[in-house]
Amino acid sequence: MGVHNSxxxxxxxxxxxxxxxxxxxxxxxxxxVARENDIYIPTMCYxxxxxxxxxxxxxxxxxEGVEGTILSCQEKATDGAVITTxxxxxxxxxxxxxxxxNVNHPLECGVCDQSGECDLQNKTMEFDVAEQPFTTKEPxxxxxxxxxxxxxxxxxxxxxKCVRVSTExxxxxxxxxxxxxxxxxxxxxxxxKNYASLGEAAAVCPVGALVxxxxxxxxxxxxxxxxxxxxxHCSVGCQMNYEVRHxxxxxxxxxxxxxxxxxxxxxxxxxxxxxxxxxxxxxEDAVDAVKNAQSILFAPHISNEEALILQKIxxxxxxxxxxxxxxxxxxxxxxxxxxxxKKLFGGTLKGISESKAxxxxxxxxxxxxxxxxxxxxxxSKWHRARVAYMHPLEDAEMKNIVTQFIKYEPQSEExxxxxxxxxxxxxxxxxxxxxxxxxxxxxxxxxxxxxxxxEELEALRKSMLKKEDFSxxxxxxxxxxxxxxQIAKILALVEKYAGFNVVCVPPxxxxxxxxxxxxxxxxxxxxxxxxxVEADVVLSALGNGDLDMPALNQQEGTITTVDKxxxxxxxxxxxxxxxxxxxxxxxxxYAEYTIDYTKTLPVEKGFKAVEFDALxxxxxxxxxxxxxxxxxxxxxxxxxMFEEVDEIDAFDGAVVYxxxxxxxxxxxxxxxxxxxxxxxxxxxxxxxxxxxxxDADKVTFEIDGVTFKRVFKIxxxxxxxxxxxxxxxxxxxxxLVSSYRFSKVKMMQDKKRGS
Amino acid sequence: xxxxxxxxxxxxxxxxxxVDAGHSPQGAMCQFKQVVKRTFKGELFVGLWVTMRSMIKAxxxxxxxxxxxxxxxxxxxxxxxxxxDMLRLLxxxxxxxxxxxxxxxxxxxxxxxxDTRYDENQRKEVSEYTINxxxxxxxxxxxxxxxxxxxxxxxxxxNASQQxxxxxLFEDMLTPIDKLNLQQEYDGFGAVSPNADENIKQTPxxx
Numbered sequence: 001m002g003v004h005n006s007x008x009x010x011x012x013x014x015x016x017x018x019x020x021x022x023x024x025x026x027x028x029x030x031x032x033v034a035r036e037n038d039i040y041i042p043t044m045c046y047x048x049x050x051x052x053x054x055x056x057x058x059x060x061x062x063x064e065g066v067e068g069t070i071l072s073c074q075e076k077a078t079d080g081a082v083i084t085t086x087x088x089x090x091x092x093x094x095x096x097x098x099x100x101x102n103v104n105h106p107l108e109c110g111v112c113d114q115s116g117e118c119d120l121q122n123k124t125m126e127f128d129v130a131e132q133p134f135t136t137k138e139p140x141x142x143x144x145x146x147x148x149x150x151x152x153x154x155x156x157x158x159x160x161k162c163v164r165v166s167t168e169x170x171x172x173x174x175x176x177x178x179x180x181x182x183x184x185x186x187x188x189x190x191x192x193k194n195y196a197s198l199g200e201a202a203a204v205c206p207v208g209a210l211v212x213x214x215x216x217x218x219x220x221x222x223x224x225x226x227x228x229x230x231x232x233h234c235s236v237g238c239q240m241n242y243e244v245r246h247x248x249x250x251x252x253x254x255x256x257x258x259x260x261x262x263x264x265x266x267x268x269x270x271x272x273x274x275x276x277x278x279x280x281x282x283x284e285d286a287v288d289a290v291k292n293a294q295s296i297l298f299a300p301h302i303s304n305e306e307a308l309i310l311q312k313i314x315x316x317x318x319x320x321x322x323x324x325x326x327x328x329x330x331x332x333x334x335x336x337x338x339x340x341x342k343k344l345f346g347g348t349l350k351g352i353s354e355s356k357a358x359x360x361x362x363x364x365x366x367x368x369x370x371x372x373x374x375x376x377x378x379x380s381k382w383h384r385a386r387v388a389y390m391h392p393l394e395d396a397e398m399k400n401i402v403t404q405f406i407k408y409e410p411q412s413e414e415x416x417x418x419x420x421x422x423x424x425x426x427x428x429x430x431x432x433x434x435x436x437x438x439x440x441x442x443x444x445x446x447x448x449x450x451x452x453x454x455e456e457l458e459a460l461r462k463s464m465l466k467k468e469d470f471s472x473x474x475x476x477x478x479x480x481x482x483x484x485x486q487i488a489k490i491l492a493l494v495e496k497y498a499g500f501n502v503v504c505v506p507p508x509x510x511x512x513x514x515x516x517x518x519x520x521x522x523x524x525x526x527x528x529x530x531x532x533v534e535a536d537v538v539l540s541a542l543g544n545g546d547l548d549m550p551a552l553n554q555q556e557g558t559i560t561t562v563d564k565x566x567x568x569x570x571x572x573x574x575x576x577x578x579x580x581x582x583x584x585x586x587x588x589x590y591a592e593y594t595i596d597y598t599k600t601l602p603v604e605k606g607f608k609a610v611e612f613d614a615l616x617x618x619x620x621x622x623x624x625x626x627x628x629x630x631x632x633x634x635x636x637x638x639x640x641m642f643e644e645v646d647e648i649d650a651f652d653g654a655v656v657y658x659x660x661x662x663x664x665x666x667x668x669x670x671x672x673x674x675x676x677x678x679x680x681x682x683x684x685x686x687x688x689x690x691x692x693x694x695d696a697d698k699v700t701f702e703i704d705g706v707t708f709k710r711v712f713k714i715x716x717x718x719x720x721x722x723x724x725x726x727x728x729x730x731x732x733x734x735x736l737v738s739s740y741r742f743s744k745v746k747m748m749q750d751k752k753r754g755s
Numbered sequence: 756x757x758x759x760x761x762x763x764x765x766x767x768x769x770x771x772x773x774v775d776a777g778h779s780p781q782g783a784m785c786q787f788k789q790v791v792k793r794t795f796k797g798e799l800f801v802g803l804w805v806t807m808r809s810m811i812k813a814x815x816x817x818x819x820x821x822x823x824x825x826x827x828x829x830x831x832x833x834x835x836x837x838x839x840d841m842l843r844l845l846x847x848x849x850x851x852x853x854x855x856x857x858x859x860x861x862x863x864x865x866x867x868x869x870d871t872r873y874d875e876n877q878r879k880e881v882s883e884y885t886i887n888x889x890x891x892x893x894x895x896x897x898x899x900x901x902x903x904x905x906x907x908x909x910x911x912x913x914n915a916s917q918q919x920x921x922x923x924l925f926e927d928m929l930t931p932i933d934k935l936n937l938q939q940e941y942d943g944f945g946a947v948s949p950n951a952d953e954n955i956k957q958t959p960x961x962x
Binding site: 109110111115143213216217218219220222223 | 853854855856857859860870871872873877878879880902903
């Protein structure tokens, strides 16, 4: 894990650990080198994905020539060091630490949820602590319910892992330490918020102090079968395991030592299409419908293999393939590639976490892709990175990491992109074309129209002086923008000439995979068939269509992630109905299983001809990811053709912004009980004044032909005249909403009774 | 000592000693005589008298040597492993099971199924518990592993039923709350049967 290796000077070193010669590079800690070489050093508080906590002192080692013991988790390995990791003295010291951890620890392993996967249990056994030799007066510490997780201070060993995770990884900063000797506890300072991201803290808890509330006391660790998979909700595709017993998912876990899950990933698992049997009549009708369909509409929440099947059906029947969100992304990336010469963006999430400055543009990132926000947070916490957040709407949840908020008017993104690029490429050698384009920009006018002050960008430029390793995070606002292609070309210059780690976060689910595999069309015509989308004939995994389809936790397949990785998903829930492959087979294609298509994914788009069953899915002992494979870099022709920046027609007045709350992504997450939340049209009091709405008013409006009936709610943390409108509760209609995320809508206020 | 004698398996060549078993009667007359002689011996009536005496004692003196099963049953050894019992705490009457799942885990015939949940009193509550007696082999591991002495083997050994698989629910096995005072504590492995004293006889010294 490169987290601690930022000062990796790359110098080769050799050291001896327990008589074994170990080769490594300078900058790694003794513990990391030991783990690389499969040498075991016991730890209690060490968590690979955060900075060393150094609260347990279990990892002590002896270094020849150094008096006393040394903490191997935070001491850098030096060339020629001779290290002993275990002898009778160190054993006694560790045993004493375990005796102290066991002071008053309740002997309730029989009912404790952590029993069976408890670090304290394991180490107590390992160091042969057969009794509790020390006790103390126990203060009254009741169990606290914090919503998604519960905290039992009596079981807490104060290792601080949860606090570090909530600070360094998820960035909600809800957990803090309360010092007080034996009565030290963990405090939740944001109890009113009920962060699902605290699930991440529960996942790293080595004991049963922090557990998922809905899972508490429902099953034992050893009864649950772990089914490794990847999270299909957003484009990040995090590693996760379904924990299943009696065909029921009890909870989600992940390789918490190395990776993280957001709230939706951790609690959004119960969306399977249950109790489906083969309905032959409906199947035959569906096959006929697909055969005769002129357009196939689908949501981007499908696997790569299903996308390929749809593409093959298109080739067979000539139907149009419509997937609005993926289409926007596809066009954006094609334009982007025409500048960089590579089919995909060059950045990675790890690159973001190692940056010294991050610019976020065109996305409400904490809601769109929480795990990307986690990586921005890591950069902020580990490297004190400057975080510039460019968006028309400020995000209160990002305030603790954003160093500069740059506000612009909706629909002025093209101008903002041009201003940004002009600023970043000011002292960089660029090609003739680009130079001409940049010189032609009317900075003053753009600045005035988009409302981005020149001095704001100047401040950003200054803050980035004398630093290197920068990231640019681009989001879904831009893909659906009417001038998306031009914006893509402009921003591609940042990757090409300014050397930024640019990440274009795909707008939804497997939008990246779909955009690579399918030849998508813009507009639907004639008879339509929808796959998880409202249409004439609907195939639905939500259980409300003409033919049932399996949800993504009921089928095997791969998805493509923002890290340009093709990762496998496995079956966690039984399914008895028909799948898309059956329809394809009935249309004359032939594959026994959907995953037979894995090896035929298009190689020219970067996929590899690998069998599904040959895809690896694990992390090695030092946290290197071996999940699926990385897409190959594909080159395309470079043509730096720029149009003039279009007249900016910025919105003013009351505007609605399509945005789901951070624990909701789609109709699938909406089915999950732990994530249930009421959908509101959220706006500031300023918005309320501008639209003459008051709290709890019912309004009706229409976006992209979808009618929204919403209750308006004033959110005091918001400012400005832009309201947030979610789509996760819209079921099959949600994927139809795929135009530019900001829209001026006509609000019809429902008549109040009695007035 | 060599092993040759053991390796010699050719039994045909060994020397047998014939036992003197008397003579069988020769001819039909001799056989008839033997039958009459054996039938009309005085001992016949001795035997009939013994039976008669026992019958009279059983009928009129209420002195019987057999157990009138199923009206009567012998006390059973605590080591006997019959249908499980779920015990309660004597003070509170709450069931002892804490839902740790060890019995389910250790069960080698996979016949125990349980579900637990978080109850209002912040306890781990057993919401479902069944034992499939069509599968149970009465090995006793569940009782042995139970940390709370909650599941024990009871004395109910009559498991004839009309179906091959019979289930028992938690409530069926649980001590009825009104019979809490009659709840038998499990004496542990190696305990003697409750009527052990009665069964004690003097060691016969001379045969």
